Amino acid sequence: xxxxxxxFSFVTVLGFxxxxxxxxxxxxxxxxxxxxxxxxxxxxxxxxxxxxxNYQFHPESWFYFNIGLRYDRKGFQINDEHVVRKVNDAENxxxxxxxxxxxxxxxxxxxKIGFKxxxxxxxxxxxxxxxxxxxxxxxxxTLNYQGTEIESSSIGNWTNIKNFELPWIGEIGFGAHxxxxxxxxxxAGYTQSLTKHLLPNQVVENNVVTTDFRTVRFKGxxxxxxxxxxxxxxxxxxxxxxxxxx
Numbered sequence: 001x002x003x004x005x006x007x008f009s010f011v012t013v014l015g016f017x018x019x020x021x022x023x024x025x026x027x028x029x030x031x032x033x034x035x036x037x038x039x040x041x042x043x044x045x046x047x048x049x050x051x052x053x054n055y056q057f058h059p060e061s062w063f064y065f066n067i068g069l070r071y072d073r074k075g076f077q078i079n080d081e082h083v084v085r086k087v088n089d090a091e092n093x094x095x096x097x098x099x100x101x102x103x104x105x106x107x108x109x110x111x112k113i114g115f116k117x118x119x120x121x122x123x124x125x126x127x128x129x130x131x132x133x134x135x136x137x138x139x140x141x142t143l144n145y146q147g148t149e150i151e152s153s154s155i156g157n158w159t160n161i162k163n164f165e166l167p168w169i170g171e172i173g174f175g176a177h178x179x180x181x182x183x184x185x186x187x188a189g190y191t192q193s194l195t196k197h198l199l200p201n202q203v204v205e206n207n208v209v210t211t212d213f214r215t216v217r218f219k220g221x222x223x224x225x226x227x228x229x230x231x232x233x234x235x236x237x238x239x240x241x242x243x244x245x246x
Contacts (some may be wrong), residue, residue, distance in 0.1 A: 019058040021183060023228030026051035031074045031220040033102075036196065039214050041081030041098070048073040050222060052110060066112040071131060074218055075103040077219065083143060084204045096150070100141040102199055104218075106165065108132030113116050116175070124170040124185060129194075134163040143209070151202070151209055158200045158211075159220045181230040186223075193218040 032045040054068035083098040112128030140154035168191070175185030198213040 009185045020231040021056040021228040023226055024055050025224050025226035027224030029220050029222040031216050033216040036215040039081055040076055041078040062116050064114045068107045068110045070110050072106045077101050096204055097144045098141055098143050100201055103138045105136040106132045106134050120242050121176045124175050127170045129168050132165045146193040165193055166195050167191045175235050183228040185226045187201040189222050191220050
């Protein structure tokens with residue numbers, strides 16, 4: 001009986017010590033990519049946005065798990081890329097240049113572990129991965145000869161497209177408890193794709209326009225604001241029950 005009482009008191013104390021939150025996070029993203037192969041142009045970022053619905057489980061006041069549903073807009077530009085190829089010469093220099101824009105709408109599941117240091121106002125950092133899937137993809141480009149547009153095209157899906165992406169994420173920032181049941185945070189983060197992707201580009205080879213591919217890894221930084229609500233009213237921890245020795 002004593003052991004049963006001790007076990008019951010331990011489980012009760014642990015249960016009341018856990019916090020559960022649901023919240024919304026969103027903000028600005030500075031989206032770009034690492035070009036691994038297939039370009040001679042200048043990579044420019046896109047100023048985009050993202051939003052998340054998150055559930056957080058806090059087994060301790062300083063530690064939490066996060067799972068959510070994230071909509072993420074990603075993309076970047078490549079300007080002034082030399083696009084003419086010669087059959088017997090690998091050199092890509094000419095007066096014909098290409099400008100490209102890549103745009104992706106992604107849905108992902110953030111899986112993160114995080115740490116909090118402080119009390120009512122706290123320092124916060126987290127890390128994890130975001131398995132994601134592209135629900136809409138678009139690539140558009142123009143070819144220019146000595147400043148005059150000679151070709152323009154776009155494509156919404158293409159051969160060898162990999163819709164699945166696995167980026168890792170790191171975040172750091174601060175937050176505050178607004179009363180007993182509301183939490184606000186401000187975070188800055190960085191994402192880098194662990195998967196490689198093939199994106200289309202056009203080249204001119206022997207005066208024939210053809211579609212080629214470049215290899216990239218997506219990356220970006222973001223800034224966000226989040227508002228979380230406790231799923232139950234905060235309650236005081238129960239004192240451990242000490243069974244009588246009688």
